Amino acid sequence: MKKSTKDIFKKGSYSVKGSLWIEGDGTRFWGPGPVELLEHIESTGSINQAAKEMGMSYKKAWEIVSRLNSMSKEPMVVTATGGEKGGGSSISVAAKAMIEYHHQLRERFLQFLEAETSSLQEMI
Amino acid sequence: MKKSTKDIFKKGSYSVKGSLWIEGDGTRFWGPGPVELLEHIESTGSINQAAKEMGMSYKKAWEIVSRLNSMSKEPMVVTATGGEKGGGSSISVAAKAMIEYHHQLRERFLQFLEAETSSLQEMI
DNA sequence: AAGCGTTATTCCCGTAAAGATATAACGATG
DNA sequence: CATCGTTATATCTTTACGGGAATAACGCTT
Numbered sequence A, B: 001m002k003k004s005t006k007d008i009f010k011k012g013s014y015s016v017k018g019s020l021w022i023e024g025d026g027t028r029f030w031g032p033g034p035v036e037l038l039e040h041i042e043s044t045g046s047i048n049q050a051a052k053e054m055g056m057s058y059k060k061a062w063e064i065v066s067r068l069n070s071m072s073k074e075p076m077v078v079t080a081t082g083g084e085k086g087g088g089s090s091i092s093v094a095a096k097a098m099i100e101y102h103h104q105l106r107e108r109f110l111q112f113l114e115a116e117t118s119s120l121q122e123m124i
Numbered sequence C: 001a002a003g004c005g006t007t008a009t010t011c012c013c014g015t016a017a018a019g020a021t022a023t024a025a026c027g028a029t030g
Numbered sequence D: 001c002a003t004c005g006t007t008a009t010a011t012c013t014t015t016a017c018g019g020g021a022a023t024a025a026c027g028c029t030t
Helices: A032-044 A047-053 A058-070 A093-123 B032-044 B047-053 B058-070 B093-123
Strands: A014-024 A027-030 A077-081 A087-091 B014-024 B027-030 B077-081 B087-091
Touching: A014 A032, A014 A093, A014 B093, A027 A032, A027 A058, A032 A047, A032 A058, A032 A087, A032 A093, A047 A058, A058 A077, A093 B014, A093 B093, B014 B032, B014 B093, B027 B032, B027 B058, B032 B047, B032 B058, B032 B087, B032 B093, B047 B058, B058 B077
Parallel strands: none
Antiparallel strands: A014 A027, A014 B014, A077 A087, B014 B027, B077 B087
C-alpha cells in the first residue's frame, strides 16, 4: 500500500499558508505591510501617526513610503513639511486604486489557501 | 475618470510572486527548502553531503531534519551513526509521499501566480 | 586498537536587519 | 520671530540569525 498524508501528520491541525507580493526589478514593493500602512496614512493624514498606530518605527514607515514612491510612475504618498500642523501626508488616487486591487488579489489568494487547506485536511 | 493600474507602474516588468508552506502549531515546517533538502538526502544518502550540495551548513540542515522529524507522526529521515561509511541517512516512504504532494501543491500555486501576473500585465 | 566519515551538539563570532536616538528643515500661525 | 508637529536623514546601538569551529559518539573495517 502506498503511503499517503494520512500516515504523516501527528494531528489534524495543519494548514497551507503563504504570503503574496508584487515585485518590480527583483525587489518586493507591494505587499500587506505597505497596503496597511497606506490605509493608516489615509486615515490619520500623517506618516508619523500611522507608524505609531501600527507599532512601527517612523524610519521603517518612511522607508516603505520612499520605496513605494520611487518604484511607481506617480507618487503614492504626497507629503508636506511645515505648515499649519507641522506638515502631513495623504495618499494619491493611484494609491487608493492600488489598495483596492491588492485587496481583491488578496481575497483570491485566501480562497486558494483555504481550498488547499481543506483538501489537505481531507487527506489527513 | 477612475485611476487604474495603467497609471501606476513605471514599466511593465512587474509580477505577482509569493511563497507557500505548511504550518503546524503555528510554525512553518514544510516548504521548498525542506523538500529540496530531502531530495538531496535521498540522492546522496547523507545529510552532510546534501548540505554541501545546497551550499548550506550542516547545522542548518540538521535543524531542518530535526524539526521535520519532531513535527511528523513518523520520521521523515532515518539516520545511522557509525558503520561502514561512518553512517548515513535515508528518507522514509512518508517523506517521498510528502515530496510528491508538495510538488503538486507548488505546481498549482505557480499556476495561480502566473494567472495573476498575466492579468496584472494586462492592466498595465 | 586505530582509523574513518558520519551524525549529534555546543559555543563563539560576524554580519545584516531592525530599532532607538538625535538633529535639521520646513512653513503656517500667533 | 518663536513655536509647533511633521518630514527627512544620519548615526549609533541592539538584536537575530546563520556560519564555522570544536568535540563527542558511533560502529564497521582493517
